[in-house]
Amino acid sequence: MIARTNHADPRQLLEERARSLMLPIWWIDGAGSVVSKAAGWNALEPWLHAPALTESMMAAAASCGDESEVCELSPGCWLVVLPANQNRSDDHRCVTLVFTEEFLRSPLFASICRSGGASEVIMRAALGPIVRSGRTEAEHLAKVLAWMQRDLVEVVHGAHAIENFSKQLVDTYEQMSLLYRIAECMNGLEDPRGFVHMACDLLQDTLEFRWIGIRFTSLRTLGRGMTNELILSGEIPCSHTRFDRLAGELALMPGIDDRPIILEPHAHELAALVNSETFVNPLICNNNLAGLLLAGNKGGEDPDISSVDMQLVSATADYVGAFVHNSSLYSEQRTMFLGIVRALSASIDAKDRYTRGHSERVAHLATELALATGFTEEQAERVRLAGILHDMGKIGVPEAVLLKPGKLTDEEFDAIKRHPTIGYNILKDIEPLEDVLPGVLYHHERWDGRGYPHGLRGANIPLLGRILAVADAFDAMSSDRAYRPRIAREKVLMEMRSGAGTQWDAELVKAFLKLDFSKYDSMIDRHAAQSAHAA
Numbered sequence: 001m002i003a004r005t006n007h008a009d010p011r012q013l014l015e016e017r018a019r020s021l022m023l024p025i026w027w028i029d030g031a032g033s034v035v036s037k038a039a040g041w042n043a044l045e046p047w048l049h050a051p052a053l054t055e056s057m058m059a060a061a062a063s064c065g066d067e068s069e070v071c072e073l074s075p076g077c078w079l080v081v082l083p084a085n086q087n088r089s090d091d092h093r094c095v096t097l098v099f100t101e102e103f104l105r106s107p108l109f110a111s112i113c114r115s116g117g118a119s120e121v122i123m124r125a126a127l128g129p130i131v132r133s134g135r136t137e138a139e140h141l142a143k144v145l146a147w148m149q150r151d152l153v154e155v156v157h158g159a160h161a162i163e164n165f166s167k168q169l170v171d172t173y174e175q176m177s178l179l180y181r182i183a184e185c186m187n188g189l190e191d192p193r194g195f196v197h198m199a200c201d202l203l204q205d206t207l208e209f210r211w212i213g214i215r216f217t218s219l220r221t222l223g224r225g226m227t228n229e230l231i232l233s234g235e236i237p238c239s240h241t242r243f244d245r246l247a248g249e250l251a252l253m254p255g256i257d258d259r260p261i262i263l264e265p266h267a268h269e270l271a272a273l274v275n276s277e278t279f280v281n282p283l284i285c286n287n288n289l290a291g292l293l294l295a296g297n298k299g300g301e302d303p304d305i306s307s308v309d310m311q312l313v314s315a316t317a318d319y320v321g322a323f324v325h326n327s328s329l330y331s332e333q334r335t336m337f338l339g340i341v342r343a344l345s346a347s348i349d350a351k352d353r354y355t356r357g358h359s360e361r362v363a364h365l366a367t368e369l370a371l372a373t374g375f376t377e378e379q380a381e382r383v384r385l386a387g388i389l390h391d392m393g394k395i396g397v398p399e400a401v402l403l404k405p406g407k408l409t410d411e412e413f414d415a416i417k418r419h420p421t422i423g424y425n426i427l428k429d430i431e432p433l434e435d436v437l438p439g440v441l442y443h444h445e446r447w448d449g450r451g452y453p454h455g456l457r458g459a460n461i462p463l464l465g466r467i468l469a470v471a472d473a474f475d476a477m478s479s480d481r482a483y484r485p486r487i488a489r490e491k492v493l494m495e496m497r498s499g500a501g502t503q504w505d506a507e508l509v510k511a512f513l514k515l516d517f518s519k520y521d522s523m524i525d526r527h528a529a530q531s532a533h534a535a
């Protein structure tokens, strides 16, 4: 934030400068009355504030025009009157007094002393240092003061203009920054609720509203439970339930989707509930009303809702509307994509009844292992996908080989060994699956380099391939196969332990053995029941 300063009044600056020139300053209004007496003169003030002096000045000033003027009060004493400041709304004029030695011996001087209760001798001595040479000097001083006044007004106005410009710059920066930050988060299509919360929080941080809220309608495309939901940032000064009900009713009001409106507390129930002007902006999603963005209880220096507030709230509403639309499209695409992936995986299972559910179980185990070894939820979801698709290539292996109960010939085993490469080739051109390909291609590699298809060794095997290898082997041993029944859990675990560091990554096996297999076991039972039913 740029620091905002308070600038002095040009009048005050003029008084300070005039005092340094030994010129007392009075201010008179348009009617000629003294509104501010010369200040800061200590011992001279009884004389400067004397009623006789004030009266004489007022009488003389009343006869002065609008221009800078020097008029004689008495011989050797002149009143210098500066014009009212043309750039300001007030009509106050600045007045100063210039006198010669002659004046200090005049009857007017004596009468001023008397009316102020001041000694002539003392005042004469005190005023000595500010005695001038004559009318010519008075006229020069009048010019100097007039220039000074004009320059000070311009300087102060310039300072105000810079301050306002700085403020606008700060505001604009904050607005741009808000919109940039919102736009930056618009890629996170998987989490629309998180995005909406973030947009409300950012808006509330930037503007002075005590609360910002979005009340969604029942628009079907909103999905993911956001329909009719109220998302709030800040504190509303009333019950959430009542606010939610009134905001929901407002969203049903005819014409509410036309344009933003400001609700007044005396005219609308919701604004009365929060006891504040409330700004309401429709949230349009693919030409349908998806909700309302509401903002109220504005605080700060200016409690009125400004055009900047409205613009920012509207821009944010546009972003949220576009985001919600994109998010629903993304969600539809994702659902469709996962449906296709599951259909592909089911087609492999259908080909080999002995491996029914194998892909799903491997996906489950690999996901659990990934989470146990520090993967994020998002990364683990990709591991799940790799698990579902890892045996995709079996679609290219003859059923006679897949279902053969006895020992395989070398040719048959070669056909089996081709399935990682076949799966890779089937999926390699599908861009959203790019990151799962290493899992498909390398899930039969071994830590000791004796695996296939490339015989990679140790950490050269991509991690996804190593994770799937552990999950795949565990499930292969734990389920019935064409050539043998399932192996008991204890024996499977023993095999895993003995293969750690030769067949599999030892670190992964260590983490795998600590997993809870209860969900896996119920999957095995479910798939076995389905197989029995199908048979």
Ligand SMILES: [Fe+2]
Pocket: 390, 391, 419, 443, 444, 472
């Ligand atoms: Fe496989």
